[in-house]
Amino acid sequence: MDLDSQEYDKLKVSDSEVRKIVLSYLVHNCFKETAETFIACSGMKRTADCSVDIDKRKPIYNHVLEGNVLKAVELTNLLAVDLLPTNKDVNFELLTLHFVELVRAKDCAGALEFAQKELRDFSEQEHYREKLQDCMALLAYEEPETSPMFSLLSMDHRQSVADALNCAILAHANLPSYTSMERLLQHTTVVRQYLNQELGKDGPPVFTLKAYLKG
Amino acid sequence: MGGDNGVGPPPLKRLKLSIPTAKAVPGDSLVTILAPPMAKDMPADDGVTIGSRGQIRKLEFVRIITQALSSLGYKHAATALEEESGVPLQLPVVSDFRREILAGLWDESITTLHKITWLDDETVKLASFLILQQKFLEFLDSGDTSSALKTLRSEISLLGINTHRVHELASFVMCPSREALSERADWRGANPDSRVCLLEQLQNLLPPALMIPENRLEHLVEQALEVQRKSCLFHNSSEHLLSLYTDHRCSRDQIPTRTLQVLEAHENEVWFLQFSHNGRYLASASKDLTAILWEVVEDGLVKLRHILRGHQKAVSFVAWSPDDTMLLTCGNEESVKLWDTSTGECRHTFNKPNSCFTSCAWFPDGNRFVSGGGDKSIYMWDLEGQELESWKGARMPRINDLAITVDGSHMVSICGDKDIRIYNLEEKSERVIEEEKPITSLSVSKDGRYLLVNLVSQEIHLWDIAVSSKLLFKYRGHRQGRYVIRSCFGGSDHAFIVSGSEDSQVYIWHRQNGELLEVLPGHSGTVNSVSWNPVNPHMFASASDDHTIRIWGLTTNIDQKNPNVGAANGIDHLENGGTRELLENLKPFY
Numbered sequence: 001m002d003l004d005s006q007e008y009d010k011l012k013v014s015d016s017e018v019r020k021i022v023l024s025y026l027v028h029n030c031f032k033e034t035a036e037t038f039i040a041c042s043g044m045k046r047t048a049d050c051s052v053d054i055d056k057r058k059p060i061y062n063h064v065l066e067g068n069v070l071k072a073v074e075l076t077n078l079l080a081v082d083l084l085p086t087n088k089d090v091n092f093e094l095l096t097l098h099f100v101e102l103v104r105a106k107d108c109a110g111a112l113e114f115a116q117k118e119l120r121d122f123s124e125q126e127h128y129r130e131k132l133q134d135c136m137a138l139l140a141y142e143e144p145e146t147s148p149m150f151s152l153l154s155m156d157h158r159q160s161v162a163d164a165l166n167c168a169i170l171a172h173a174n175l176p177s178y179t180s181m182e183r184l185l186q187h188t189t190v191v192r193q194y195l196n197q198e199l200g201k202d203g204p205p206v207f208t209l210k211a212y213l214k215g
Numbered sequence: 216m217g218g219d220n221g222v223g224p225p226p227l228k229r230l231k232l233s234i235p236t237a238k239a240v241p242g243d244s245l246v247t248i249l250a251p252p253m254a255k256d257m258p259a260d261d262g263v264t265i266g267s268r269g270q271i272r273k274l275e276f277v278r279i280i281t282q283a284l285s286s287l288g289y290k291h292a293a294t295a296l297e298e299e300s301g302v303p304l305q306l307p308v309v310s311d312f313r314r315e316i317l318a319g320l321w322d323e324s325i326t327t328l329h330k331i332t333w334l335d336d337e338t339v340k341l342a343s344f345l346i347l348q349q350k351f352l353e354f355l356d357s358g359d360t361s362s363a364l365k366t367l368r369s370e371i372s373l374l375g376i377n378t379h380r381v382h383e384l385a386s387f388v389m390c391p392s393r394e395a396l397s398e399r400a401d402w403r404g405a406n407p408d409s410r411v412c413l414l415e416q417l418q419n420l421l422p423p424a425l426m427i428p429e430n431r432l433e434h435l436v437e438q439a440l441e442v443q444r445k446s447c448l449f450h451n452s453s454e455h456l457l458s459l460y461t462d463h464r465c466s467r468d469q470i471p472t473r474t475l476q477v478l479e480a481h482e483n484e485v486w487f488l489q490f491s492h493n494g495r496y497l498a499s500a501s502k503d504l505t506a507i508l509w510e511v512v513e514d515g516l517v518k519l520r521h522i523l524r525g526h527q528k529a530v531s532f533v534a535w536s537p538d539d540t541m542l543l544t545c546g547n548e549e550s551v552k553l554w555d556t557s558t559g560e561c562r563h564t565f566n567k568p569n570s571c572f573t574s575c576a577w578f579p580d581g582n583r584f585v586s587g588g589g590d591k592s593i594y595m596w597d598l599e600g601q602e603l604e605s606w607k608g609a610r611m612p613r614i615n616d617l618a619i620t621v622d623g624s625h626m627v628s629i630c631g632d633k634d635i636r637i638y639n640l641e642e643k644s645e646r647v648i649e650e651e652k653p654i655t656s657l658s659v660s661k662d663g664r665y666l667l668v669n670l671v672s673q674e675i676h677l678w679d680i681a682v683s684s685k686l687l688f689k690y691r692g693h694r695q696g697r698y699v700i701r702s703c704f705g706g707s708d709h710a711f712i713v714s715g716s717e718d719s720q721v722y723i724w725h726r727q728n729g730e731l732l733e734v735l736p737g738h739s740g741t742v743n744s745v746s747w748n749p750v751n752p753h754m755f756a757s758a759s760d761d762h763t764i765r766i767w768g769l770t771t772n773i774d775q776k777n778p779n780v781g782a783a784n785g786i787d788h789l790e791n792g793g794t795r796e797l798l799e800n801l802k803p804f805y
Binding site: 108109112115116119120123129132133134136137138139140141142148149 | 360361364367368369371372378381382383384385386388389390391
């Protein structure tokens with residue numbers, strides 16, 4: 001860091017604030033036992049009964065990670081029946097993930113049938129058309145893993161869909177759909193970017209988390 | 216040549232087919248035909264040429280004649296020509312290929328494709344892609360999705376080209392219906408038409424010597440006719456088709472240059488005139504406070520029908536309704552009058568106190584019109600007298616002339632001195648063209664694309680106003696300094712620009728090259744306005760300060776005329792250009 005660390009040392013950061021940040025991360029990502037242990041060890045007051053909420057969200061999250069989309073959808077609907085209909089983007093991601101899983105399982109006829117039934121409506125809408133085309137493109141290859149669209153079959157993709165669903169559920173329950181830690185990092189990055197644009201060489205360099213953690 | 220359907224593979228540079236040219240030895244056998252496979256298959260061009268300039272290869276000429284015979288349906292003749300000349304229209308393998316494509320025998324056609332030598336790998340791949348794509352689409356169209364997918368997966372993807380299109384094809388399995396498929400895929404559907412279209416696309420990929428584009432001879436002939444038509448300077452005829460027997464060239468006498476009639480019904484300067492859209496009537500406006508309706512009778516002559524009285528001041532403008540049943544007149548006063556053209560009665564008077572309308576224009580639906588004038592506003596009216604809309608304000612300077620394009624999309628006006636304002640009525644946006652000098656009048660072409668303006672600097676400017684404004688031509692030669700002089704488009708295809716002038720003559724220019732073609736004397740006063748009959752390319756009329764209207768026609772008309780027709784209202788002009796009979800009846804100009 002190029003800035004004078006004396007500037008930082010002057011600021012006081014309250015410990016309880018930091019704990020809240022850590023807790024929010026744990027709760028968001030459904031680390032139930034860790035969260036409970038953390039609360040117990042740090043002597044924090046339990047502000048809300050988040051365990052119930054985590055109990056519901058965690059299985060959904062895991063199902064998506066494993067590719068059991070239908071089960072995840074079922075549980076989501078039990079949790080909040082109007083969530084998926086009102087979150088079209090998330091709904092789209094889930095349905096296309098299911099399609100991708102069918103393709104991965106080499107069930108092309110099943111995939112085709114599923115697409116024609118569930119995804120047809122999305123094909124009418126400009127917004128989804130391109131992404132849908134990318135998914136459908138998997139059908140064109142006998143070995144989808146080697147096709148240009150192979151990223152759809154990856155774990156990363158599953159992860160991002162799971163995250164999206166998780167955020168949607170939190171938002172639906174009027175809880176923050178992002179973690180404060182994430183937000184803080186984003187904040188820092190954007191502010192540093194502005195400064196860099198404004199002041200150029202005279203200002204602080206652009207922020208990257210990786211670089212920060214290294215040195 | 217087949218057009219691109221949007222389906223195509225990336226553009227391919229045309230393969231140069233190197234046809235081995237043997238030396239041209241007279242008496243040598245013309246070709247090696249139909250050699251066994253693997254040998255040189257194409258007929259060898261021996262370099263013989265025909266035609267007066269030696270620019271036509273005989274081999275090619277014979278082949279396209281054979282093609283023309285065949286497409287006209289004269290199959291026997293085509294075969295006979297092939298035999299007699301020894302030049303086959305195309306190689307048997309190509310004939311097979313065409314047949315298989317049209318019959319939908321896809322796998323066979325690909326096999327045949329590989330048999331055609333002279334093609335490189337890339338071409339073969341591209342052609343195969345097109346063929347397999349058609350196979351895929353036809354499967355989808357018939358509802359056989361699994362076969363379609365199989366084709367896509369095991370045949371098309373393997374070509375390894377055009378990945379984007381492959382992905383698009385995959386998404387087409389989602390199309391709910393045939394129509395949706397046709398539309399999304401930009402495809403004509405599973406009918407003979409689309410296979411013909413495919414053949415054309417394949418043709419574009421293959422060297423033309425191998426598979427000659429369809430209707431090649433007709434195409435060449437049409438090109439020639441087009442060139443002839445364009446280079447015909449005086450082209451002015453109602454005939455659409457040119458003959459193949461002689462080169463087309465209109466002579467100068469296709470332009471009307473003779474006064475056929477002089478109409479004297481007005482008692483003062485005639486300021487404006489215009490033919491009706493159907494070319495059967497003429498309306499004129501004069502300082503004598505009247506407008507007159509004339510009827511065109513046979514032989515391109517004109518007879519008075521109605522005198523429209525009612526205006527308190529001089530009438531300076533008329534406008535025919537799109538269906539010619541009504542006429543609007545306005546002058547330097549506060550009202551615009553609407554007349555019924557069959558009875559000559561005034562149907563309505565539109566008043567706006569403190570205004571002074573100089574011009575008006577109809578909307579294409581014939582139910583509304585706009586009028587504009589000195590009070591810096593434009594008003595839109597319906598036929599009952601209701602004011603529907605108005606454009607006013609500081610940004611609206613004095614309106615000198617107004618027009619609405621034929622499709623009703625734009626309103627063009629001259630505001631202030633030098634600005635032409637093109638207002639888009641649908642989007643309510645506008646463009647302004649700034650001219651160098653003050654403009655006196657404007658005229659819009661029939662297709663709404665061109666604009667003609669007269670400037671006080673003695674120039675007429677032609678603008679292209681289609682998308683953006685471009686000055687195309689300036690026409691000079693006439694005199695215009697103080698008065699409003701009008702010009703218009705004339706002749707078949709709007710080939711001419713014609714204008715009045717302060718030197719009492721009518722000027723005609725060729726529109727495409729700006730050349731001044733004719734200067735026609737006859738009037739004894741400033742010619743204020745001219746109007747060319749939209750239906751008869753050999754007739755136009757001019758209006759002058761000498762109180763008369765002249766009807767102009769072709770020189771050849773003179774011989775057939777009966778001297779007594781229309782005598783009551785105008786003296787028919789018989790002599791060669793003399794005006795002696797008329798001046799006796801006219802007040803002197805000065």
